Amino acid sequence: MTLPSLQDRRFGTTVALLPLLCVFVAATFFFPERPSDERNYVELARNLLDGHFAGLGWRPATPYGTTADPANPDLWFGPGLPAALTPLVALDVPIDVLRLTGALFLFGAVLVFYRLLRLHVGVGTALFGAYALGVYLPFFVLLSTIHSEPLAILLLVSMLYLLSRYLTDGRLAHGVASAAAAAGVALTRVAYGWVLIGMVVVFGVWWLVSRRRAVLRVVGVYALALALCLPWLAFTYSVTDRPLVWGNSGSLSLYWMSSPHSQDLGDWRGGAYEVVVTDPKLAHHREFFLELAPLDPAEQNRRLERQAIENIRGSPVKFGENVAANVSRMIFGFPFSAKPETLNTLLYLIPNSLILWAVVGCAVLVARQPGSLPFEGIAFLVFAALGFALHAVLAAYPRMLMPLIPIALWFVFHTAGTVVVPYFSRTRGTYDASGGATPRSAASR
Numbered sequence: 001m002t003l004p005s006l007q008d009r010r011f012g013t014t015v016a017l018l019p020l021l022c023v024f025v026a027a028t029f030f031f032p033e034r035p036s037d038e039r040n041y042v043e044l045a046r047n048l049l050d051g052h053f054a055g056l057g058w059r060p061a062t063p064y065g066t067t068a069d070p071a072n073p074d075l076w077f078g079p080g081l082p083a084a085l086t087p088l089v090a091l092d093v094p095i096d097v098l099r100l101t102g103a104l105f106l107f108g109a110v111l112v113f114y115r116l117l118r119l120h121v122g123v124g125t126a127l128f129g130a131y132a133l134g135v136y137l138p139f140f141v142l143l144s145t146i147h148s149e150p151l152a153i154l155l156l157v158s159m160l161y162l163l164s165r166y167l168t169d170g171r172l173a174h175g176v177a178s179a180a181a182a183a184g185v186a187l188t189r190v191a192y193g194w195v196l197i198g199m200v201v202v203f204g205v206w207w208l209v210s211r212r213r214a215v216l217r218v219v220g221v222y223a224l225a226l227a228l229c230l231p232w233l234a235f236t237y238s239v240t241d242r243p244l245v246w247g248n249s250g251s252l253s254l255y256w257m258s259s260p261h262s263q264d265l266g267d268w269r270g271g272a273y274e275v276v277v278t279d280p281k282l283a284h285h286r287e288f289f290l291e292l293a294p295l296d297p298a299e300q301n302r303r304l305e306r307q308a309i310e311n312i313r314g315s316p317v318k319f320g321e322n323v324a325a326n327v328s329r330m331i332f333g334f335p336f337s338a339k340p341e342t343l344n345t346l347l348y349l350i351p352n353s354l355i356l357w358a359v360v361g362c363a364v365l366v367a368r369q370p371g372s373l374p375f376e377g378i379a380f381l382v383f384a385a386l387g388f389a390l391h392a393v394l395a396a397y398p399r400m401l402m403p404l405i406p407i408a409l410w411f412v413f414h415t416a417g418t419v420v421v422p423y424f425s426r427t428r429g430t431y432d433a434s435g436g437a438t439p440r441s442a443a444s445r
Contacts, residue, residue: 013114016127020110020134024103027140037077038146042098044082045089053079053235075236075248075297080155080188081148102143105150109157110134113406116161119168120374121417129413136405137351138398148188152403155184160410163221164376167214175217179224186229189403190247191390193233196225197244198386203379214375240298248297251304253394257322258308259285260315265337266322267329268395281338327392330401331356348398355408362415372419380407 047053088098110130117126142149162178165171186193199222207215236245257266261284269282276282276289288307292300312319325335333348334341366373384407391400 013127014111017107017110017114017130017134020131021103021107023134024106024140024143025100027143028099028103029144030140037148038095040077041081041085041146041148042089042095044077044079045085048079048082048086049090053082075239075245078148078187078190078247079232080184081146081151083187084151085146099144099146102147102150105154106134106139106143109150109154109406112154112157112161113410116157116164116410117413117417119161119164120414122421125413125417125421129409129416132413133406133409136409137347138402141347142399142402147399149399149402152185152188152192153406155181155188156403157406159185160376160380160406163218163379164374166221167217167376167379170217175221176224179221180228182222182225183228185403186225186246187232191250191394191400192387192403193226193229193244193246194390195383195386196222196229198390199379199383200226202382202386218379240301242298248301250394251301251308253396254308255304255311256395257326257393258311258315258319259322260311260318262318263337264322265325265335266319266395267326267336268397269337323392326394326396330388330391330396330398333398352398352401355405355412358412359408362412362419365415365419369419372415377411377414380410383407 044053085098085101088101110133113133114126114130117129121129139150139153159178159181162174162181166174166178182196186196200219203215203218203222206212207219233244233246236247237243239245240248253268256264256269259266259269263281263284269276269285277286292303295303328334329336331348331352333345333352384404387404388401
């Protein structure tokens with residue numbers, strides 16, 4: 001009997017995971033539509049076809065939907081998702097078809113996540129891990145409307161897989177592809193541009209101290225990723241006259257996070273001019289936003305940053321409380337300043353609590369077996385830590401955490417496959433990292 005080919009095994013894996021694609025497509029039609037940023041992404045995709053990047057996104061103290069001006073482009077959204085949607089928008093496909101891209105991106109992420117786990121653990125553990133990623137309930141909320149997170153998740157998982165391959169085999173093609181995926185993450189979720197910079201700094205310092213080749217490879221991957229983002233940074237510089245502007249949402253997010261008012265918990269309260277000046281709950285912010293109204297967008301963001309820094313300096317304890325509330329929002333889905341908790345909170349509270357406790361338990365196991373975590377695992381965890389820390393100080397929703405969920409699940413299932421499974425297999429046989437436990441030979445007995 002001949003062994004199945006690599007292509008056959010991969011086809012079999014795709015078939016085994018195919019039910020998840022059906023679930024994702026069903027979720028696209030089951031969950032209620034949340035237009036949110038959908039119109040902006042589609043509009044930006046159309047504008048890319050016309051050769052410019054003007055959108056209808058939010059600008060501080062600017063009426064919503066009045067900023068589609070090629071001479072004054074909006075930088076609220078990165079170009080990653082609009083560019084991915086451009087071929088379908090060019091074909092003028094219906095919006096329901098465009099929404100299916102989220103299901104396809106997420107299914108692609110599950111397939112790559114399985115291959116990532118298979119680098120170190122057996123088939124059973126890898127399949128279990130891939131299904132765990134696929135049935136992470138908060139993902140389903142994203143699928144009824146066009147969001148950037150499914151594409152960001154696919155790109156991030158691809159980055160992890162290719163980086164792991166590069167650190168193992170040293171093939172330059174894997175390193176370049178990993179850098180391209182990392183750049184894609186930053187161009188899709190622009191806040192991660194700062195994570196790329198952080199990775200270069202952290203591992204650059206580590207390399208100066210250790211001179212380890214693996215550390216230098218990590219530096220090279222993320223330095224190349226930054227280089228691939230230079231066209232976007234050059235474009236934002238041409239618009240704002242400021243270097244390293246990944247987007248213009250950070251200033252307003254930091255402003256809301258820094259609010260010293262007791263009724264504010266650091267969550268996002270509004271971005272459009274008419275929201276802030278008409279909502280009575282935001283009356284204490286109205287005067288400042290009226291001052292911003294006549295300024296150009298770049299100056300608005302400078303003023304927001306200065307005011308946020310003043311708020312933090314004047315009320316550091318309140319800022320700390322807002323950060324703590326923000327961390328809770330990202331993980332557990334509450335609290336919000338003007339939004340009561342509902343049963344929907346359980347959608348985030350239950351799965352994220354389970355993942356949090358699993359991560360803590362695995363951290364204890366890894367600490368007891370220091371050699372069980374491969375070097376790429378350190379790079380993955382540093383990336384996750386930087387991303388989490390960045391979002392902790394900016395007004396965030398639970399979905400801001402979603403691109404980092406694959407790293408948490410990788411850590412859990414890698415530990416399960418390399419520490420837990422071998423422990424329970426020792427009494428029955430030796431452990432084969434590529435396929436699980438195998439019976440011991442008669443000679444070994």
